[in-house]
Amino acid sequence: MVNNTRKYVLTGLMTALVLCLTYFIKVPVPYTSGYIHLGDSMIYLSVMILGPYYGAFASGVGSMLADLMGGYVHYAIPTLVIKSLMALCMGFILNSRSKKGALASVGASMVVWAVFCAGAILNLKSSIRASGTGKILEAVLEPGADAEAIAGMESKLSNLPLYLILGIAASILVLAVAAWFLSRKSGSDFFGVKAIIGMTAAGMCMVMGYFIVESFMYGPIPATFSIPPNLLQFFGGVLLAGILAPAIRKAGIARQS
Template identity: 35%
Template sequence: MKNTYLGNDDIRKLTYTGLMTAIVLLATLVIKIPVSFTNGYIHLGDSMVFLAAILLGWKYGAFAAGVGSALADVIGGYAHWAVPTLIIKALMAIIIGICASEKYRKKMYIILTIIFAGGFAVFNLILKNILTNKIILDSSNITSNLLTELELNSTEELINLSSRVETTLFVITILIPIIILVLSLLISKLNKIKFKPAYTFGFVISGTFMVFCYYIASYILTGNYIVPIFSIPLNMIQFIVGLVIAQLIVMGLNKSKLSIPLQCF
């Protein structure tokens, strides 16, 4: 007869996973800034999503990230986002966990780099086309409903906002990966600890994946493919702030030589 009792290792896994689920939940709820036109919000929870994946590995990290974030949506009054959040945050943790794993690293670096570079470039071209052709060049298609959803007073304001978003997307696409890499190397050098590019790589890939997925989810929920574009810069800021916080915590754990052997999960 098979022994159904939990061993010490199983209890340890469940304990850490439950703890990180609660931490993801709290980090998401503590500071949140509503984004009215998408009926969503930005928050600091991504930092703990990143950390959960690093500490727990992709399987248990996916549970902590997905369930913790989804519960935050339900408790915080955004239950309509719970299912997309559960899926997106879990997939973010899987990406990070796989990038941080020695077992999959070399092969996944190549695959994810191609997907990231090609996919995000295409995504940005599509967004640029929408902003340029549907709004900036053809303002006659702008409806009063669109202005209301974005809380703008005139077509001119919308065109100006569209131009700023288009510029922001371009700058983010070019500069953010460079800034993140330089910042990570600088922090590593100043603190005299080993820099692990796998973590930063995983953070960047999963963060941009999140931005893309939330755009699609917003389109499905709102039925509008233009309005969600204007939330992308905010989502980018959210994941960048989360990345920096998670990177600092991970580097701090490395510096303190704290041993948390959970990647074997």
């Protein structure tokens, strides 16, 4: 009974922290009427503290409430699903009992992410060939944009495939380094190698999930422009979670099974 009460209290606390860091610290993304934030850091920590299921509740509900309170009602249900899946994905990796299982998760994540990014690049190039740069600029720019804004967007559009390729390379590098360390140590620490692998997989889930949702909402081109900001959100969340992890460990908040 005491353990259950402790878990419920921690779940409520992590739900509130996910809500606060999502709602109060956010940067709008103009192309999809969405925003990036630091709430993902609390999602990662909630999974490490609570496990996959209670962590999924805190992540999904806290993020959904932030969308409802912030005026992003159209994102509320997709956010509930995507953020819950992020926590489940990370939690299952953390729960893997063997190095072989964790390494299999690394390989699967790399393949899924590479296929997704390759598909996004091919889709972007196909859309440019089919529609032309002018129509694409109309889709992502506000009406009446000046020449400077148009020139800047043309530059971003031409460099977007490069950004996506760099995103693939960075993600594969993170996973490869994590896999190498995993072969040398168990990764049983609170913020160990398994946690890093899990956060990477969760970040991939987030980027792909919002790309799919925004493709239906706004079209594939604006959704493609949201990938780099979402990657930035992922890395920012990992960084903040790493900074806060020692304080969480010192507070004696052990992961609940």
